[in-house]
Every structure is written in structure tokens, then in C-alpha cells.
Amino acid sequence: MSMITVAGRHTGSPSIHGSMAPIIFMLVLLIICIAAAAGNTSEESFLDEVKAVDRKFDNRSVPLDHYVAEDTVLAKENYQGGPFRVLARKKRIERYKCSSCHGDKPITVNEGKELTHADIELEHGRSDAGLTCIDCHHPEKRDYLEDKKGRKIDFDHSYQLCGQCHFRQKRDWLGGAHGKRVTNWAGDRVVFNCTTCHNPHSPRFEKRFPATYSVPIE
Template identity: 65%
Template sequence: MKKQIIPFAIPGLSLLLMLLLTSFALANEKSFLDTIKKTVKPFDARSVKKVRPVTRKTVLALEEYRGGSFRVLARKQEIKRYKCSNCHGEKPVLVKQGFELTHGNVIINHGRAGNELSCIDCHSEDDRDFLEDKKGRKIDFDHSYKLCGQCHFRQKRDWLGGAHGKRVSNWAGERVIYNCASCHNPHSPRFSKRFPATYSVPLN
């Protein structure tokens, strides 16, 4: 006589097997967690390195912030045509269209319309390796913030305090901040207007 297979036998067997596996997993869960706790060290905020070193060249600022010194990103190594005296010397320029060939990409859009600045308003006429303020004092390119600050004094005050510009690396450690020309093109410093990257619904 042939045995009849009860239709519930196979699903019942699967369910029983699942229950056994689950109970086995639950029985071993404690030992598994204990293994993890032994191998993984607990998080300690004091062990996190909070100060990242600034790898770019910096100079000690010629200004102080609340009586303390700070550093600024150096500028000269970022200027492709520096030293200017390599070309601007006592020898006369014999090349035709020398300005267009060497500084043709410089567009001066600095100052009010109709009263834009010229090269000599910022660059020293006698020594092109330096900038020069309105009192005739030479300013090193690495400290161009001293030149910018003579007109943009409000921005300079905010820059000194940290409300304008950015700090390099983290907030911990020695204070190193960007120079004005690190963000602004000195010949055309105004950022162009642009739309937000995402649209936000107006608040009513």
C-alpha cells in the first residue's frame, strides 16, 4: 500500500527548520557580540586627531587679531609671472604688442564704472616686485591684504575677525587664513551673480 504524503508536511518541515536555525542563532548571538566587543575598541573622542597640518606655504601675518598672531597663505608662489622684475627692468621693451602677449588675459574690472583702477594704482611703478599703497609704501605680494584693506577696510575688519573669508584646515590648532587674492581675482574681484544650486519654496 502506497503512503500518501500529507500536503502540510513539507511546509511544516521548512518552518521547523527555520525555527531551529533562529534559535541556534539567538543562542550564539551573545557570544558573537562578545567577540565584536573584544576586537573593536570603544570610540574615544580624545583619541581623534583634531588638528590637521596645513601643507601649503604660509607667512606670519603683519597684523594681529585680538592681540594674537596668525598666519596667511603665501601668495607669490601662486603667481605664474612672478618675479615681475624678470621682465620689468631697466631694459626697454622691444617686443611689439608686449602688453597683449604678456598680460592680454588681464581684464581690469576693479573700481566704479568710469573710474576703474589702473596697474600703477596697486603695483609699484619703481619696483614691480612689490605692490604699493596710496602713501607710497611697498607691500609684499604675500601680504596683499594690507593693500586691499586700505579701501576695503570693513571687509578687512571682518576678515581679521573671521567673519569674511575662510580658515584653512580645521578650527583647532594654529590659525591660518586665506589671503584676499586666494579667493578674489585682484583685477576683477567681484564674484559674478549666479542662481542657487537648488530651488527653495518661498516662505509665506
């Protein structure tokens, strides 16, 4: 209001006073509206704050109640945060070491079907051109796996073998978008091995009934 009276006093003309006032008023309104709209569009997200954090978080500073009880081995590759551990595999293979049967000595087989691995159903790879045993297993050194470059691979580090075809999954597994951590989100990183979740001979999850069902909400 004071602005309008000032304008009127300067011009000294009541007719201009009458015509200018609404225009100035509208201009002021417009400026306020633009300012308000600009304020809205630049609404801050917590993600800006999140992205601005570049300082490393010390995962070991978190007090832990539970520790990983399973056997683990140090992975031969690093993730974005450095070295990490994976669940060991060899101790979970019932009849490891394989060389105790697969050697030069002839052995007597009592439970033939099981001990000759005839119980393994191999459903890995394309249906028309599936994988065979020695696509992954080392043909001579039976305590190891072998990749396509002929490198010997330890059973505990099977991700090195799986990753040669499933490289996208391996990349995500290293980063953390595939697979999962064991027990803790904090502390030293321990993740599931490929074979903890997938049966290497038949890696697809089997169909089954869900663990429970949901009732309608109220």
C-alpha cells in the same frame, strides 16, 4: 486648608471665617503665580555660560588629522588671539618675479598679448572711475605693490593694500567674520588671503549656475 482653619480659630467668628478664606486662598495663588512668572523670565541661556568664559582656549590642544598643506606666511598684523598665518600669494603668481621682465634690459616678447598683460580685464572700482595698474602696483619696484602712502607692500601681504579702501572688510577679516580659515577650526590660525578668493583685477564673484539643486522634502 490648615491655614484657613487656623484663621477661623483665631477670630472665632464663623462669618469672618467664610469671607476671609477665599481672599487668603487667592493671595496664596497670586504669590505662586508671580513666583512662577519670575522663574520663567529668568530662564537661563547657555549664552550666559558662554559669555562667562574668559579663560583662553588652547587651540593647539586639539588633536589634528589634517594640516594645512599650502604655503603660508606669518601675517604682519594680529587678530584678537595673537599672531596668525595667511596663505602665501607669490608662489601662485605664474610669472613672479615681475622684475625678470620689468627691468632695465630690453626683452623680446613672443606671446605679446599675454606677456604684456593685455589679457587682464580690469573691473575694480567705480564704473566711471575705475582703478588703473599703478593704483595698486608699485610703479618702479615691480616685485611689490604700493599703497596710497607710498609704502612698499609685499604680494603675500596684500591685505595691507586692500584694507586701505576695504577697511571694514579688513577689520572683519582680521576678526573672522569675512573670509575663512583653511582646513581647521583648531590649531594655529591660517586664513585665506584676499587674493585667494578674489581676483584682484575683477574682485566681484562671477555669476554661475549653482553646483546642484534641491528636491522638495518628502
